[in-house]
Amino acid sequence: MNKGDGSYPDDLKYTREHEWLSMQGDVGSIGITHYAQEELGDIVYVEVPKTGTPVIAGEEFGTVESVKAVSEIYAPVSGEVVATNPLLSEHPETINQDPYGEGWLIKIKLADLADVKGLMTAAEYRKFIEDEAN
Amino acid sequence: MQETTGALKKTPLHDLFLEMGARLVDFSGWELPVQFSSVLEEHRAVREAAGLFDVSHMGEIEVRGPGALVLVQRLTCNDAARLGPGRAQYSVLTTESGAFVDDILVYRRGANDFLLVVNAANTGKDLAWVERHASEEARVTDASARFAQLAIQGPRSEAILQECTRIPLRGMKSYQFAEGEVRGAQAIVSRTGYTGEDGFEIYLPPAAAAGVYRALIEAGRGAGLRPCGLGARDTLRLEAAMPLYGNDVDDTTTVIEAGLSRLIHFDKGEFVGREALRRQQAEGPAMILAGFELQDRGIARHGHAVRAEGRQVGRVTSGTHSPTLKKSLGLAYLPPRLAAAGSRITIAIREREVAATVVPTPFIKRRRRGGLLEQG
Numbered sequence: 001m002n003k004g005d006g007s008y009p010d011d012l013k014y015t016r017e018h019e020w021l022s023m024q025g026d027v028g029s030i031g032i033t034h035y036a037q038e039e040l041g042d043i044v045y046v047e048v049p050k051t052g053t054p055v056i057a058g059e060e061f062g063t064v065e066s067v068k069a070v071s072e073i074y075a076p077v078s079g080e081v082v083a084t085n086p087l088l089s090e091h092p093e094t095i096n097q098d099p100y101g102e103g104w105l106i107k108i109k110l111a112d113l114a115d116v117k118g119l120m121t122a123a124e125y126r127k128f129i130e131d132e133a134n
Numbered sequence: 135m136q137e138t139t140g141a142l143k144k145t146p147l148h149d150l151f152l153e154m155g156a157r158l159v160d161f162s163g164w165e166l167p168v169q170f171s172s173v174l175e176e177h178r179a180v181r182e183a184a185g186l187f188d189v190s191h192m193g194e195i196e197v198r199g200p201g202a203l204v205l206v207q208r209l210t211c212n213d214a215a216r217l218g219p220g221r222a223q224y225s226v227l228t229t230e231s232g233a234f235v236d237d238i239l240v241y242r243r244g245a246n247d248f249l250l251v252v253n254a255a256n257t258g259k260d261l262a263w264v265e266r267h268a269s270e271e272a273r274v275t276d277a278s279a280r281f282a283q284l285a286i287q288g289p290r291s292e293a294i295l296q297e298c299t300r301i302p303l304r305g306m307k308s309y310q311f312a313e314g315e316v317r318g319a320q321a322i323v324s325r326t327g328y329t330g331e332d333g334f335e336i337y338l339p340p341a342a343a344a345g346v347y348r349a350l351i352e353a354g355r356g357a358g359l360r361p362c363g364l365g366a367r368d369t370l371r372l373e374a375a376m377p378l379y380g381n382d383v384d385d386t387t388t389v390i391e392a393g394l395s396r397l398i399h400f401d402k403g404e405f406v407g408r409e410a411l412r413r414q415q416a417e418g419p420a421m422i423l424a425g426f427e428l429q430d431r432g433i434a435r436h437g438h439a440v441r442a443e444g445r446q447v448g449r450v451t452s453g454t455h456s457p458t459l460k461k462s463l464g465l466a467y468l469p470p471r472l473a474a475a476g477s478r479i480t481i482a483i484r485e486r487e488v489a490a491t492v493v494p495t496p497f498i499k500r501r502r503r504g505g506l507l508e509q510g
Contacts (some may be wrong), residue, residue, distance in 0.1 A: 041365065042174045044455040045433055045462075062486070065433050067173040068365050089431070093174075124178055 007034065009100055013116055014125035017074040020100065020120060020129075028077055028116075031104040032064060032095060035129050040066040043095045046088045048106050053081045055108060060104065073105065076116035083107040103127050121132065145190035146282050146343040156363060162380075165193040167363035176366035177457040180329050183287035185351050185359030187367055189335070190343065193257030194277040195250040195264055201271025202246045209267055209406055210240060211389055215297035217242040222309050224323055226397055227252075227260060228407030232388040232414060236260050239326060239381055241311060249277070249322075249337075253379045267406075282343035286350060287333030287370070290357045295334055297353040298346065299323065303334070308388075311410065317342070317349045328367060330374025330496060367405035372454050375425055375495035381436055381449040382423060382465050391419045391467065393495070411449040421448065423494035424473035428462035432483045434490070440466045447472060450481060456497060463497050464490075 008014065014023040018036035022029045045108065048062040055061045055075040062073045084106050087094050095103035110116075120128060142165040151158060156167035166188070169176065179185045189312075197205055206214045212225035219242055221281060222461040227235035227250075241249040252260045261276050262478045269276045292303045301314040311324030319342030327333040338346060351361060368378070383392045390398070390411060398411055409480050424427050434453030439446050453464030464481070472479060477492040 041169055042172050043433060047432075065455075067369060067457070068168065070433070070435065095171075131226075 001033075008122040008126055010122045011072050012100065012122060013076065013119035014090050014122065015074065015119060015130075017077045018129075019073060019076050021076040021118055022100075022104075023116060026110050026113060027082060027106045028079070028110055029107050030073075031099055032071075032073065033072065033125070034099050034119045035102070036064075037099045038086070040064065040069060041096075042067050043092045046095070046105065048084050049081050051081050051083060055079060055081060055120060057118075063104075063110075064092075075108070076095065076119055077108060077110050078112060079108040079110040081106050082109045143191070145188055146340040147188045147347055149191065150344050151188075151345065154361065155173060156361070158163060159364070160192070161364055164254060166191060167361075169326070169363040169365045170361045173363070173365035173369060174457045176360050176362040177361035177369050179358060180366065180370055181331075181361060181458055182289070183360075184276065184286060184290040184294055184333075184354055185329075185360050185362035186347065186354070187285040187287065187362050188259075188283075188343075188347065189285050189367075191254035191284040192278075192283050193252040193260065194281045195252060195257075195261055195336070196275040196277045196474055197245060197248040197250065197264065197268075197272055197273070199272045202248050205264070205268060205272040206240060206248050206250075207275075207402060207405060209264060210238070211405055211407065211411065212240070213246070213397045213402040213479035214240055214242065214412070215402060219244050219247075220311055222311055224309075224397065226389050226391060227263060227395065228405065228411070229385055230407055232407040232411035233385045233391065234383045234387065234392070235263050235385060236378065238382060239324075241322070241324065241500055243313070251283075256379065276503050277443055278394070280339065281337045282340040284328055284336045284343065284350070285329075285333060285362060286336070286354075286359075287327045287329040287331050288359075289332055290354070290359065291331075291333040293353040294350060294359055295336075298349050307332055308332075316347050317332075323347075328374075328376055330498060331370070331464070332374065344504070356370055369454050369457055370451055371479070372465070373456050373458055373496065373498045375465065375467075375497060377423070378452060381431060387423075387467070388414055388419065390414050391421050391423060392425045416475070418476040420468065420469065421467040422470050422473045423451070423465055424468045424477075424492050425497055426464050426466060426479060426490040427493045427497075428464075428481065429489040429491060431462070432481075432486060432488045433462050434464040434481045434483060440468065440479050440490075441482060441487070442468075442472055442477070442479045447479070453481075458498055465495075 045065040321338040440448040
């Protein structure tokens with residue numbers, strides 16, 4: 001199902017709750033990491049807020065469900081939802097197949113660009129999940 | 135079968151699973167694979183080809199001696215006297231109130247020789263229960279450590295297993311079993327399972343389990359056989375609406391409430407729970423286990439509240455995304471008037487109220503051949 005490369009792209013930022021953030025100007029795309037999708041297994045349902053909804057850094061904004069488990073998704077940064085991934089309602093498995101690309105969840109217009117500084121780099125995140133596994 | 139190392143018990147296949155890269159989880163004290171590749175792929179393999187499960191955690195209790203039949207008859211609600219040697223039945227160890235000590239399989243290996251196959255988490259409790267009722271005429275033994283158990287399930291199971299045994303499988307009917315060799319190991323092979331598909335369960339010495347497991351994987355390679363974990367086992371059994379002890383049935387739910395009245399044989403004579411079940415049959419149960427399908431997106435899970443007519447009427451006992459039907463399904467105890475197909479209910483999934491409709495169970499009907507849907 002997954003590509004199994006276990007990679008964590010260097011140009012992304014990461015959270016302790018296993019979300020990633022990719023910045024383009026003042027808009028950030030958000031998804032869940034390779035590690036998260038692999039832990040969850042086959043994703044069959046995704047719930048995210050509508051465009052226009054405010055989200056707050058560190059707070060839950062949606063859920064991703066696999067056959068086995070429900071997982072809350074937390075906002076890496078504060079802002080307003082400006083887009084949701086239309087592919088996911090019919091094809092939630094896209095998250096398993098391409099977590100950093102076609103499997104993105106929402107895009108947020110950031111309220112404060114300084115939020116990004118509090119997130120982990122790829123190297124830090126890699127170390128974080130290694131520590132978590134042990 | 136058990137071998138205790140540290141906190142979690144391991145089956146004889148544990149090392150092999152580590153080697154295969156399976157994801158292992160704690161399942162009622164046992165470290166077992168939840169998935170090998172993907173629950174959805176494993177599920178599909180069982181519906182369309184075949185899947186191989188390690189179910190060595192299941193408990194086995196032997197009841198032997200001239201009083202064996204009397205004891206089994208006294209403790210279970212199904213009629214074990216109808217079993218000839220080489221036949222098995224789905225049954226219930228009933229409490230005085232007609233609830234479940236456990237749901238079990240009863241194998242009759244000889245006139246005075248029964249094997250009860252019980253849920254892993256209940257083995258100790260069941261053993262104590264059976265021993266408590268035993269007489270000098272019936273010897274009760276915990277045989278769990280002497281049996282590993284594999285389940286090969288799916289339409290291609292017969293062809294694959296036949297490559298590994300001389301036991302003739304073609305003529306074996308659902309709920310029949312035979313004893314013989316599987317890849318050189320002495321085994322009990324029964325046409326039973328927990329997936330709603332044709333298939334077999336194989337009881338064998340723990341030392342032989344890994345060899346037979348590998349042999350079956352090898353024999354099934356060209357036929358689409360996949361190693362399967364507990365994740366797929368759960369979605370498969372739920373599509374077939376087969377209850378899971380601790381989720382859908384327990385010692386507070388009766389056999390009638392669970393919708394398993396077909397397993398009750400009042401005419402066989404006295405058994406534990408008979409009076410309570412007779413009374414409930416006459417009066418009608420207050421709740422009955424029913425299947426539902428969500429009308430909107432989401433997944434119902436164990437414990438979610440069920441509402442109808444503006445109030446809470448029950449709780450979800452099991453729920454999942456059905457890989458076969460691509461719908462969200464579940465089971466819940468409901469008042470009988472709401473348990474009829476077509477009834478409208480809602481499920482409280484976290485903060486959302488999701489509309490659902492009561493539907494007939496099993497959710498999927500499979501080919502008759504060996505199907506578990508004709509059990510009883």
